[in-house]
Amino acid sequence: MPDRLRFDATRLANAATASLRAYDPGHDLPALRLRFGAQIAELGSNENALGPSPHAVAAMHAALGDIHRYPDPRGAALKAALSRHWQVDAARIVLGNGSHELLMMLAQCFADAAHSVVFAQYGFAVYPIATAAAGAQPICVPALPRTHASAPLGHDLDAMAAAVRADTRIVYLANPNNPTGTWFDDAALEAFLAKVPSQVLVVVDEAYNEYVDAPGLSSALRLGDRHPNLVVARTFSKAHALAGARVGYLVADASVVAVLERMRESFNLNGVALAGAEAALGDDAHLARVRQFNTHERTWLAAELAQRGYATLPSQTNFLLVDLGREAGDLERQLLERGVIVRPMAGYGLAQTLRVSVGSHEENQRLLSALDALA
Ligand SMILES: *Cc1c(COP(=O)(O)O)cnc(C)c1O
Numbered sequence: 484m485p486d487r488l489r490f491d492a493t494r495l496a497n498a499a500t501a502s503l504r505a506y507d508p509g510h511d512l513p514a515l516r517l518r519f520g521a522q523i524a525e526l527g528s529n530e531n532a533l534g535p536s537p538h539a540v541a542a543m544h545a546a547l548g549d550i551h552r553y554p555d556p557r558g559a560a561l562k563a564a565l566s567r568h569w570q571v572d573a574a575r576i577v578l579g580n581g582s583h584e585l586l587m588m589l590a591q592c593f594a595d596a597a598h599s600v601v602f603a604q605y606g607f608a609v610y611p612i613a614t615a616a617a618g619a620q621p622i623c624v625p626a627l628p629r630t631h632a633s634a635p636l637g638h639d640l641d642a643m644a645a646a647v648r649a650d651t652r653i654v655y656l657a658n659p660n661n662p663t664g665t666w667f668d669d670a671a672l673e674a675f676l677a678k679v680p681s682q683v684l685v686v687v688d689e690a691y692n693e694y695v696d697a698p699g700l701s702s703a704l705r706l707g708d709r710h711p712n713l714v715v716a717r718t719f720s721k722a723h724a725l726a727g728a729r730v731g732y733l734v735a736d737a738s739v740v741a742v743l744e745r746m747r748e749s750f751n752l753n754g755v756a757l758a759g760a761e762a763a764l765g766d767d768a769h770l771a772r773v774r775q776f777n778t779h780e781r782t783w784l785a786a787e788l789a790q791r792g793y794a795t796l797p798s799q800t801n802f803l804l805v806d807l808g809r810e811a812g813d814l815e816r817q818l819l820e821r822g823v824i825v826r827p828m829a830g831y832g833l834a835q836t837l838r839v840s841v842g843s844h845e846e847n848q849r850l851l852s853a854l855d856a857l858a
Contacts, residue, residue: 582731
């Protein structure tokens with residue numbers, strides 16, 4: 484009889500998996516929703532408070548009629564829509580169960596213990612995890628200083644280009660970056676690409692690109708034709724408000740796509756998600772409303788926070804990084820006691836900051852009222 488008490492499979496995990504920790508969601512959201520009901524302000528996950536396009540919701544309802552069928556394993560209809568939308572060949576697109584899956588797959592398919600992967604300090608948390616899961620060596624490049632004029636705590640692209648070694652297979656960039664909200668413009672990306680050898684995949688994660696209105700910043704999708712090593716990751720989770728449906732995609736050279744397709748789970752996107760994303764992509768008017776609301780509301784929220792003495796970093800996203808200049812854990816817990824959920828950043832090494840999503844106007848007001856009550 485095997486002895487269940489002595490059996491411990493954690494010792495059997497392979498080396499890469501042994502180096503990982505299970506995802507920590509931070510808050511018990513179901514419990515918090517029960518406790519605070521409609522009085523909750525969910526500002527911790529950069530979700531889009533306006534919700535998805537009504538056309539996307541209708542398409543998802545309709546797709547439920549086929550839920551007994553397997554979805555299209557190629558996602559051909561969504562890829563065709565993306566191909567038309569971005570004017571790129573469908574053979575250059577991979578669909579993911581969220582872009583998170585694609586960011587993981589890139590490291591899994593292109594790097595192993597013989598390779599290194601470059602990413603930035605205070606860059607998106609998935610990059611070091613993807614690197615570790617592939618068993619590759621991480622090269623974490625120090626961020627720009629807090630005093631930097633345009634991108635405080637943002638990516639130091641010169642230092643990142645200099646950190647690339649002969650064994651580097653991937654550089655992960657987030658533009659704009661989560662959790663800092665910082666960005667770099669098209670010219671900076673072009674200068675970076677000119678410095679990095681072509682056998683290094685440069686992954687530009689544009690999860691927040693739809694929110695951008697800074698002059699000089701468009702999308703890396705514009706540059707793909709000239710740089711076969713450029714990989715652009717996008718998601719429907721943020722501005723398109725389909726976080727719960729799990730749809731991401733990347734645009735890359737067809738040879739990169741061919742490699743990723745070997746590893747992709749055949750039915751990684753469900754049929755409801757495929758239908759919702761395709762409809763969301765077609766609703767330009769809804770996206771325009773989302774963008775306009777976000778820019779207006781973020782500007783207002785940053786000003787209201789500033790009036791109360793809370794400094795925020797410049798942002799081109801749907802969140803603000805609040806820099807308290809002192810340990811932020813107490814404030815985070817006090818807000819939580821009032822049903823206001825924001826994201827603590829100690830896990831990122833930014834213990835003096837809190838990341839606050841731009842919520843609905845009511846949610847944002849609940850945040851400000853809670854801060855006033857604590858003052
Ligand atoms: C939210 C986010 C993603 C997207 O995640 P999904 O898996 O597509 O929901 C990717 N990159 C960054 C930087 C993000 O903040």
